[in-house]
Structures are given as C-alpha cells and as structure tokens.
Amino acid sequence: MSMRSQVYEWSNLQANANQLRRTTNDLPVAVTANREYDIFTGGLGNNITKPAETTATQFIVIEDIAASPLIGGAVQIRINTTDYFQNPDVTDMSGIPGLASPYPRGANSSIDTALLTAAAVGTQNTLKSFDLYPDVYVLPGQTFQILYSSRDGTTALSTQIVSCFLKYTLYDGPDALIANKLLELGVTINPNNVDWYKRSLIEQQQRSRAVAGGPQ
Amino acid sequence: MSMRSQVYEWDAGRGTAMTALTSIGQRISIFVGGIGNNITKPAETTATEFVVIEDIAVTPSLGTMSSLPAALTVRGLLTGEGADGVDNGIAGPRAYVQVRINTTDYFLDPDNIPNDGIPGAGSPYPRSINFQPSFNLYPDVYVLPGQVWDCLVTFYSDAFAAAVAVEGELQCFVKYTLYDGPDALIANKLLEMGISINPGNVDWYKRSLLQAQA
Secondary structure, three states: OOEEEEEEEEEOEEOOOOOEOOOOOOEEOOOOOOOOEEOOOOOOOOEOOOOEEOOOOEEEEEEEEEEOOOOOEEEEEEEOOEEOOEOOOOOEOOOEEOOOOEOOEOOOOOEOOOOOOHHHEOOOOOOOOOOOOOOEEEOOOOEEEEEEEEOOOOOOOOOEOOEEEEEEEEEEOHHHHHHHHHHHHOOOOOHHHHHHHHHHHHHHHHHHHHHHOOOO | OOEEEEEEEEEOOOOEOOEHHHHOOOOEEOOOOOOEOOOOOOEEOOOOEEEEEEEEEEOOOEEOEOOOOOOOEEOOEEEEEOOOOOEEEEEOOOEEEEEEEOOEEOOEOOOOOEOOOEEOOOOEOOOOOOOEOOOOOOOOEEEOOOOEEEEEEEEOOEOOOOOEOOOOOOEEEEEEEEEEOHHHHHHHHHHHHOOOOOHHHHHHHHHHHHHHHO
C-alpha cells in the first residue's frame, strides 16, 4: 500500500465552529465573499487536525481539484507560500472556477434562493472544461493548502451548500524515493512510471548477477 | 475461469431493511453489517485467491440550500434532515464508502487519519447525467491471499422517504477481479516484480513463460 489514491471532500457544513470530521447534525454555514478558506484548517466546514504536509518519506501528486459551480466559487492550490494558478501578468487570482471544474460533475450552476421548491435547483448540468494536467507535485517536507473562495458569497436569504473536491495520489516509503528519482529524471510521476522504474531496477540487478555469474 | 470480473451491489432497502435513524453516522459493512442485503461471512481471500478492487461507488448527494425543506425530490434524490430532525438542505444521504483491508482503512485525510472514504458525489452509483464520476480508483487496491476485506458505508443525512429505507435510496457498488489458482500465483509474482495486476499483464506473464519453455 505504498501508492494510494486518495480524495478529500470539503463542504460548508458544520454543527460547531472549528469542527473536525463530519457529524449527522451539520448545517450549511455562510461563506463570506472574496475570502480564501483553507479546506483543511480554515475553520469552516469539515477540517482536519493539522495543515496538510508531506513527511520526509511522502510524495503527493495532486491530480484533480474541483468546486461547486455556484456563487462564483473557485479553488486555488498553494504550495508552502506559492500560489499555483496566476494571471498572465503574474498577479494573484482565485484559481480554477467551479464552472470549469465542477463538483459534483453534472451539478447545477445556479440556485434560486427565493424558491422553496425542487425547481430552485436549476436544470443545468455543468461539465468540466478543465483537466489538471500536468499534475501538481508536493515534494517531501512541503506544506500545501487548497483554498476555496467565492466571488459572491452565500446570500443572507438562504445559505447555499458549496463543496470542494481534491483527488491525489500519496506515494509513501520506497515509492516516494522513486517518485523523487523520476522527478530528477524529468519523467512524469504516476503509478505506471513508478512501476516501470521498479521493473528497470529489478532487470538491472538480474543483469549484474548474470555478468557476475551469481544466482539468478 | 481463473480470472473473473466480479461485482457486488448493496442496497440498504433489501434484505434486512435499514432503519435510518439508528444507522445514521455509523459505519455499515456492506457484506456482513446486518443491514440491507448481506453475504454469509466476511469477504476474504483464501491462500489461492487474489482480489483486485477496481471501482467503488455509492449513492450520490447534492448540496442545495439551507431553506429547502426536507422530502423534496431534487434530481432524483430526496432532501433530508440531520439526526436532530432539522432540515439540512442536502439532497441524498451524504454517503461515503471506505475500503478496509484486515484492520487498515485505505483512504486517509492529509493528516494521515482515516476518513469516511469516497463521497458519493465523487464516485456516484448509479451514474447519471446529473451525477458523473470525478474519481477513479487508480492504482487499484490489492487484497492479497489470506486477507479479509470490507467496504464500509457511512451516511450523514436522513434523506429517506420513511423510517425504513426502501430500495434505491442508499446503494453501494464494488467492482473487482478475482484471480484464482495459478492466476493468483502469477498475480503474486507480478506484485513482486512491480507490475500492475490486471488480466492483460497476467496473460502476458503466461505467454512469456510459454515462450521461455519453447
């Protein structure tokens, strides 16, 4: 289990302030416009115990990020103190819009908070326009944040539920060392290439044994 | 029949139908949890079996808004309420599915603490225009010979039409390949060699053995 596909889902649902994990009594809470919320330790919605970071023997490859296509939501990746997505003039931006990378895929892009019927949730199906390729690497010892922000914020009339989704692969132990090696070689880090590197090491070992006349 | 594609579908409304308010927030084994359709014993591999889990999915959910009352049908899902009976604006059961091998949970949060698993909104079952997958289980999950495995469903919203779940309200789906006998041995060999275990690679290994023999 040294390469594992992982996901993290965040929503503005909570029963108490600074809540760890989900509970059965969670309710939607307001999202302030133009404020960045760290989905791991931002104090809003479900959080984890400490900032997301890799240990010396871990390597993370972020493969997908998505957000609800509502209230002008967007999602940014921050590695240590550097934001990944920038404007062409190298100024800060809010990140990938939920409309470009929606979660769930097929979700509605608007909601009529004045209606109290099922029709409030429109009939649109938002599909993705964005693919996170190349992937984003979090090297051993780095801290990373996923920041959700909303241009409009939730309305006072009725709080919309918004979510963020993160998909990544965690390489641990020997596989993290191989991931580092692949990075040095300029080879894309994915499970296939890590397996390829392992195979090439085994083949190399077998060849050296054959040359030395030792056991196969 | 030594490599077989297999599926298992669990439904909280089948067999011993689930009472939502006693199961909400609990981890439910889809194999032997005593709720919904179950099997006779925990899922495990024998010494001559190797299982590769390729996909897991669960009933999706959709966040709407706080003022939407419970029991409305939004995109085929009922809006629900929390265990305290307060409307939460969530359509669907807000369900997650975790894979457990022996006593180890597969999906972790970034702080290395096991989480609830894959959200239904990320890997929905059934898939539809409204709910499409954001997640695919790659790399696959390997269950080695002699290991016990389980899929655990947790849901946080009481989005059910009645006190007892009916068919289709909360479902889980697992797709796996079962390698048996000589193919399980080959699967072990491929694992040692760092090669992904799939039917194509098992066949490739067999062919290379035959070629070496000829």
